[in-house]
Amino acid sequence: MGQITLQDVQKSFGPVHIIKGADLEIADGSFVVFVGPSGCGKTTLLRLIAGLEDVSGGKILIDGKNVVDTPPAKRGLSMVFQSYALYPHMSVRGNIGFGLKMAGLSKDETNRKVEAAAATLNLTPYLDRKPRELSGGQRQRVAIGRAIVREPKAFLFDEPLSNLDAALRVQMRIEVTRLQKQLGTTAVYVTHDQVEAMTMADKIVVLNGGKIEQYGSPLELYERPANLFVAGFIGSPKMNLVTGEPAKQQGATTIGVRPEHLKIERDGGGGWQGTIAVAEHLGSDTFLYVDAGPLGMLTARYIGELSLHAGDHVSLAPDPARIHRFDASGNALRN
């Protein structure tokens, strides 16, 4: 079991209010990703759940039990740190087994569990190596091994992939997701990378300035962003936000259209007129950065190859069903 509930959790460092009241319900076995720009409090929130920081107010319930006064080790959680935080003088075996040793398990029992965890993560040949003799990806797996061997109620991941190169990151992303599904253990994962969030999460928590902006499944966030911040943060390339006359026509202060929902027509179409400033041809996609005069810079995405180049005039027609409307305070208007 690993159900985590936050009730009005607050955290201040001196006069600085970092977490301004977070309410959250994390279902057992789900993969929840905290995402947001740097300084939004996502790591702090994770550390509050872990118990590495004390809450300034509110409750954290794990399986219905308030744990705010419980020390980290007793919460039954395990954490994978950004720097991996492996113990440099211990072998891989020692690193993975340290928690079990501290819990007072017998040597045989510890060895059995360590070897099982190592087998799951393909670390068996490296059990007697020191962390410095391992590659980045292997160290990452040792850190995960250390987390899974204790059979925790939930895993906490603090930007675990940010030190890996791009190719390895994609691979580890898949491995972590698969492992989590296979073990069925609740996972809370912090990242600033919205691609990681979209691909790994069952549910995403978008944080900004210490507040939860929206909590929902990746597609929910993509299709129905609750406010301007989520609209701009989720999706790559970013959603085009247009103010002024076109927005007023829709009865909103700001309207948003995703680059993939702009229909690109050569000169003379009925949409927004503009000149291509930069065209990026990726083969699978074509990205156009269009200077649309009073509307500002717009980004348009075309699936496949489109032979348009910088300087060409285009017209961009938004898909009327896919226009997001926001009021003056930035909240989404629903029909």
Add this chain to the structure above:
Amino acid sequence: MATRQTQLLARSLLAPAVGLLFIWMIVPLALTLYFSTLHYSLLDPGSESFVGLENFRYFLTDPAFLASLQNTLVLVGSVLALTILLGIPLALLMDQPVIGRNIVRLMVIAPFFVMPTVSALVWKNLLMHPVSGLFAWLAKLVGLTPIDWFTDAPLFAVILIVAWQWLPFATLILLTALQSLDEEQKEAAEMDGATAVSTFIYITLPHLARPITVVILIETIFLLTVFAEIFVTTGGGPGLQTTNIAFLIYSQALIQFDVGSASAGGLVAVVIANVVAFFLVRIVGRNLEA
């Protein structure tokens, strides 16, 4: 970059410094070697004569030699033990976030800046003096007989003074090492359920292995040659109780005015230092390998 030209340039630029250092070392060594083969008494100048290895035989068979060798080793070993055993907890304390931490650090480091003669005088006359010293006053306060440190426990008194001087050095090195310990590692240990004691044993202490080695090696070099503290406080006595090798050489040369025997002793001290260094590097040196 390491072309023949740059190597040549590097060598010619280094040559003056290396040459100077070489002369600096080799001239005294050669002269000491030369003197050690002479019968050379300052009381009777002009009567130098070649005596071969007679000075070495004299120095090594002198009962004072073995006593002072033992004193040297006891002094070095005790001061090392004291500075490290006290330095670790002190460094751990100073690593805690407390108000006025910088001032505390400065005060802990202060003894290191006091020159040995001065600190020995302070200890001798203000702290350990059996009549007017602070320790005597404290002892009387609780109804004990004051200890006459330099008569009853002279070597221990010297060890205390030297340890007091070197404790800041050990603390400082260990403190900087503690500060380089990854915070996330401690947190990982905390998540793993390690208590403060097990975190210390399994995480902190292994992390300190290398700086402890550095402290042992550097302190040993200096502790083998402790002189001023002994000269100022006990003058090597009572008897030979606080005479170490360095002080013995001094007394040969400038109390007995026997330069030949003192030179031989100096060379013996060089050999002893090398033997100690050899064993030290064998025992603790592997901690330095990355």
